[in-house]
Amino acid sequence: MAEVALKSVGKKFGDVLAVDDFTLKIHHGEFMVFVGPSGCGKTTTLRMIAGLEDITFGEIFIDDRKVNQIPPKDRDIAMVFQNYALYPHMTVYQNMAFGLKLKKVPKDEIERRVSQTAELLGIFEYLKRKPRELSGGQRQRVALGRAIVRTPKVYLFDEPLSNLDAKLRVQMRLELKKLHDRMNTTSIYVTHDQIEAMTMGDRIVVMKDGKIQQVGEPLDLYMHPKNKFVAGFIGSPTMNFIENVSIEREGNNIFARTEGFRLPVPEGIKNAISSYVGREVTLGVRPEDLSESGSPEAPENFKAFVEVVQPVGNQIYIDVKVGNKNMLASISPQSHVRPKSDIVLGARVENLHFFDPVSEDAIA
Amino acid sequence: MTQKGKEKFFRFYLPLFLFLIFLLFPFYWMFATTFKSDVELYNLKLNPFLIHSWSLTNLKHLFLQTPFLRWLYNTFFVAITSTIISLSTSLLAAYGIQRIRFRGSNLMGIGIFFCYLVPPTILFIPLATMVFKLHLWDSLWALSLIYPTFLIPFCTWLLMGYFNSIPKELEECAMMDGASRMWIFLRVIIPLSLPGILSAGIFAFTLSWNEYLYALTFISTSLKKTVSVGLVTELVRGDVYHWGPLMAGALFGSVPVALVYSFFVEYYVAGISGALKE
Numbered sequence: 001m002a003e004v005a006l007k008s009v010g011k012k013f014g015d016v017l018a019v020d021d022f023t024l025k026i027h028h029g030e031f032m033v034f035v036g037p038s039g040c041g042k043t044t045t046l047r048m049i050a051g052l053e054d055i056t057f058g059e060i061f062i063d064d065r066k067v068n069q070i071p072p073k074d075r076d077i078a079m080v081f082q083n084y085a086l087y088p089h090m091t092v093y094q095n096m097a098f099g100l101k102l103k104k105v106p107k108d109e110i111e112r113r114v115s116q117t118a119e120l121l122g123i124f125e126y127l128k129r130k131p132r133e134l135s136g137g138q139r140q141r142v143a144l145g146r147a148i149v150r151t152p153k154v155y156l157f158d159e160p161l162s163n164l165d166a167k168l169r170v171q172m173r174l175e176l177k178k179l180h181d182r183m184n185t186t187s188i189y190v191t192h193d194q195i196e197a198m199t200m201g202d203r204i205v206v207m208k209d210g211k212i213q214q215v216g217e218p219l220d221l222y223m224h225p226k227n228k229f230v231a232g233f234i235g236s237p238t239m240n241f242i243e244n245v246s247i248e249r250e251g252n253n254i255f256a257r258t259e260g261f262r263l264p265v266p267e268g269i270k271n272a273i274s275s276y277v278g279r280e281v282t283l284g285v286r287p288e289d290l291s292e293s294g295s296p297e298a299p300e301n302f303k304a305f306v307e308v309v310q311p312v313g314n315q316i317y318i319d320v321k322v323g324n325k326n327m328l329a330s331i332s333p334q335s336h337v338r339p340k341s342d343i344v345l346g347a348r349v350e351n352l353h354f355f356d357p358v359s360e361d362a363i364a
Numbered sequence: 365m366t367q368k369g370k371e372k373f374f375r376f377y378l379p380l381f382l383f384l385i386f387l388l389f390p391f392y393w394m395f396a397t398t399f400k401s402d403v404e405l406y407n408l409k410l411n412p413f414l415i416h417s418w419s420l421t422n423l424k425h426l427f428l429q430t431p432f433l434r435w436l437y438n439t440f441f442v443a444i445t446s447t448i449i450s451l452s453t454s455l456l457a458a459y460g461i462q463r464i465r466f467r468g469s470n471l472m473g474i475g476i477f478f479c480y481l482v483p484p485t486i487l488f489i490p491l492a493t494m495v496f497k498l499h500l501w502d503s504l505w506a507l508s509l510i511y512p513t514f515l516i517p518f519c520t521w522l523l524m525g526y527f528n529s530i531p532k533e534l535e536e537c538a539m540m541d542g543a544s545r546m547w548i549f550l551r552v553i554i555p556l557s558l559p560g561i562l563s564a565g566i567f568a569f570t571l572s573w574n575e576y577l578y579a580l581t582f583i584s585t586s587l588k589k590t591v592s593v594g595l596v597t598e599l600v601r602g603d604v605y606h607w608g609p610l611m612a613g614a615l616f617g618s619v620p621v622a623l624v625y626s627f628f629v630e631y632y633v634a635g636i637s638g639a640l641k642e
Contacts, residue, residue, distance in 0.1 A: 052536050073542035085533035089555045099541035150541070 002063045002076075002153035002186050003028055004049060010057035011044050011210075018044045020210040022058070029184040031177075033201035035191055036233070041210035042190045043158055049188065050079050050156050062154060078147035079156040082163060084139045086131040092118075092142050093127040099150045117149040120179075137168045144176075148183070157189040161196065173199060194234050198222070206230045223351075228360040231284050231353055237317065240327040243357070245283040247276045256283055256354070260323025261302035266350045272363050273354055281363065284353035287317065290329035292337065293346030301346045304329075309339045320345065391618075397611035398422055405607060422608030431587050432613055435594040440620070442504055442579075442590060443572040446511035450568050451561065453512065454519035459549055461520070462527040463535065473524065480517035484577050487513065495582055506582045507590070511572045518571070519564040526560030527553065562631040570621050591617040 004026040011019040019041040026032045034042035047053040049060055051072035060067050067075050078099075086095050093114060100110045118124040121141045131139055140160060147155055160176075161169045177200050180187055191197055197204045198218040206213040206221065206229070214226040218234075225231035231239050245258045247265070254265040254273060263283075265273055273281070293301045304320035304327070311317075315330045318337060322345075329345055337343055354363040396412075397405065401419035410416055426432050460466070461473045491510055500506035530553065538548045554561070579593045586598060595613040599606045625632070 050536075050540060052539070072536070072540045075540075077540060079537065079540055081533040081537065083531055083533055085531060085537040087534060087538075087552060087556075098538070098543075102542040102547075146537075 003061075004154060004186060004188065005061040006045070006049070006058065007061070008058040009045065009048060009055060009060060011041070011048060011053065012056045018210050019048070022210075022212060024205060024212070024215065026186060026188060029186055031180050031187045031189065031200060031202045033189045033191060033197040033204045034207060035194055035197035035201075035204055036207035036213075038192055040207040042192075042205075042207050044210075045207075046079075046156050046158055046188060046190045049154075050077060051075050075154075076152050077154045077156055078150050078152040079158065080140075080143050080147050080160045082159040084131070084143040084163075086139060086142055086146075088131055091128055091130055092123065092134070095131065095142055096127075096146045096149050099146065103150075113149050114145075117145045120148070121145050136164050137172065140164060140172060144179075148179075151185075153186065155185055155187040157187065159191055160189075162191070162193070169196075176200065195236060198234065204234075206233060208233075224362070224364070225284075225353065226362055228282060228284065228355045228362075231355070231362070235286055237287050237328055237330065239284045239286050239353070241355075242283040242285070242325050242327070244280045246280050247273060247278065249274075249277045256281070256352070258283075258323060258325065260304075260325065262299075263302075263347055263352065264299050264349055265354075266352065268350070269354065269364050276354075276356075276363065280357060282355040282357050282360070284355060285327070285347055286351065287328045287330040288315075289348040289351040290327070290331070290345050291348075292331045292335050293344050296344045298346065300349045301344055304343050304345050306337055306339055306341050306343050309337055318343070391615075394611045394615045394618075397607055398615050400608065402608060422612045425606070426609040426612045426616075430594070430598050430609065430613075432591075432594070432616070434587055435589055435591045436617070436620075438504055438588060439573055439590040439592070439617075442507045442511065443569050445505075445508040446515060446572045447565055447568040449508065450512040450515035450519050451565055454516050454523055454564065455554070455557075455561065457516070457520045458523035458527055459553060462524045463532075464545070473520075476517045476520050480514060480521075484514065488578060488581050491578070492581060501582065502584050502588060504583075504588060507572075507575070507579055510578050510582070511568075511575060515568045515571060519568055522564045522567070523557065523560055526557050530556050559631040562628050563633075566624055566628055566632055569624060573621055 006022050006024045009019060009022040010017065022041075022045055024032075034045060036042050044053060048055050049062075051067065051070065055068050062075060062077070087098065090098070096114045096117065097110050100113065105113075114127070115124065118127055121144060123138060123141045123145060126134060126138060126142070131142065134142065140163075143160070157176075161172050164172060173196060189197075189200060198221075201218055203215060203217055204221055205215050208229050214221060214230045216224075221230060221234045225234060228241065232241065242258060245256045248255050248257055254270055254277065256263050256265055295301065296303050302322060304322045306318050306320050307326075308319040309316060310319075311333065314333060316333055316335055316337065318329050318331060320327050320329055320343065331337065355361065356363060396415055399415050399418050399420070399422070401417065401421055404410060404416055404419070457476065461469045461476075491513070495501055495506045495510070498506075500509070534552055534556075535548050538552055543551070574592060575590075576592045579590045580597075583589050583593065586594070589597065591613065595610055595617065599610045599613065
């Protein structure tokens with residue numbers, strides 16, 4: 001168990017600023033996920049915590065001990081890599097015992113801990129095999145076991161599941177989460193997959209271009225994204241963004257209007273948005289906040305033209321055209337919607353998001 | 365023969381066969397000449413491709429009248445020592461350049477490569493002065509120390525390529541486990557690079573085995589010569605070529621290299637192509 005703190009950490013590669021002003025506190029036993037598109041600096045940040053990359057600016061603390069100058073081996077951390085990084089010339093047992101041997105742990109103790117961990121991960125019968133004789137999932141388990149067996153203060157995961165097939169990934173995700181709940185060790189997990197981030201993280205850091213965009217609990221990020229980037233990154237399928245939506249006042253009510261629809265702005269953000277009256281904003285609406293509706297008269301309903309229908313089983317994704325804008329809606333699988341036909345959609349207005357068109361920050 | 369079989373014969377086996385003949389003919393010629401007597405060798409009426417009466421005179425001449433076994437020993441000594449020197453230096457150099465990204469490491473890599481481009485025909489002049497001043501003239505150690513001048517660049521580049529194929533994460537993981545650089549080098553990098561090291565070794569060994577110019581320049585005593593120089597200087601007298609013993613010497617001189625190659629051919633291919641199976 002340990003606390004990890006980063007204070008204004010930055011990393012420069014030549015003239016390129018890969019990580020900028022990264023400040024974050026990761027609590028004891030927390031499962032923290034760094035997520036963002038490739039090249040956003042998440043892996044670099046992880047590697048700085050590991051000590052594999054020098055820190056250009058700022059400070060990193062593990063349990064109140066500044067580790068900037070401390071080599072990786074003295075930080076008491078373990079890392080699981082994307083390509084497993086198993087030693088191909090050693091057996092599974094030797095791979096797992098490697099770190100303990102270096103620490104000069106007594107032989108019988110090593111044996112006890114390795115077999116215990118192997119049992120836990122269901123790889124006991126493979127201990128004598130070489131990594132190349134294992135499947136991808138088994139290799140990942142060995143890599144995990146090699147980290148666990150050392151009982152470090154902090155686990156670092158660098159996209160550990162991205163080399164696995166989709167089905168196995170879901171399974172391993174669950175196992176990792178269970179494992180974390182059981183051991184309760186501080187973990188930092190890097191991924192580019194927002195579903196992985198949402199399902200596993202106690203908290204999530206969304207990054208872009210080396211900067212933290214938002215830190216928060218999964219549902220908090222989903223419900224209250226701070227800016228357009230986070231709104232678009234979190235959630236699948238991604239949020240629809242409708243540009244150039246004008247904000248109009250009508251008596252006590254404020255409406256968001258563009259060609260094809262006019263939606264009432266919910267009470268909660270009326271105050272914030274009133275300064276945008278007469279101007280244009282970007283409207284964000286999640287596909288799941290649109291549903292098939294009966295009458296086109298209700299204020300939150302509007303007409304749309306269905307272009308493509310994509311049934312996925314538990315729901316149907318439809319690509320619709322509203323005015324001259326394209327949107328994706330996720331509607332009930334019971335619907336009899338057909339392509340190239342008209343439909344009435346209703347929006348859950350309390351879940352609408354509004355963004356400043358210039359700064360792209362959420363208006364709230 | 366089926367149509368497919370015919371096609372395979374003409375497109376694959378026939379060219380392969382012709383190529384093999386082209387390649388192996390010199391060896392056959394060496395072999396045939398070795399076991400012919402002089403009388404048969406210079407009789408233009410006989411079919412030169414066949415051995416009509418087997419004779420061991422040339423072998424007797426080679427092994428009893430020249431210090432051929434001594435030359436073989438010398439060549440072995442020089443090839444082995446220079447290979448060991450080159451490999452151990454190159455391993456450290458290649459690892460340093462490839463993995464410890466110190467300031468100027470790239471430049472150093474290129475610099476080492478440039479050394480390889482200087483032709484020995486130019487280099488032997490300054491080297492001669494050095495050898496003389498080090499009192500190594502006419503000593504086998506002169507060759508053992510000079511061969512690395514072209515072996516180290518070659519091996520370093522070959523190994524750099526090979527090290528490049530070893531995932532960096534392996535080292536990083538070991539580093540976090542508490543291993544030192546040297547420990548990682550000895551326990552992770554070297555075992556994983558065995559094919560690369562072997563092919564670099566074979567290359568170094570063959571190049572030293574076949575080297576001619578330096579051996580000719582720096583060695584003058586007959587007993588200290590290597591096979592390649594000894595044969596030519598002792599078995600060609602003026603314009604008289606002792607073809608029989610010469611060919612016998614060439615045959616027995618190439619056997620060790622052929623053996624080394626055939627033993628390690630699989631590693632050799634893997635090493636050159638830099639293929640690391642995980």
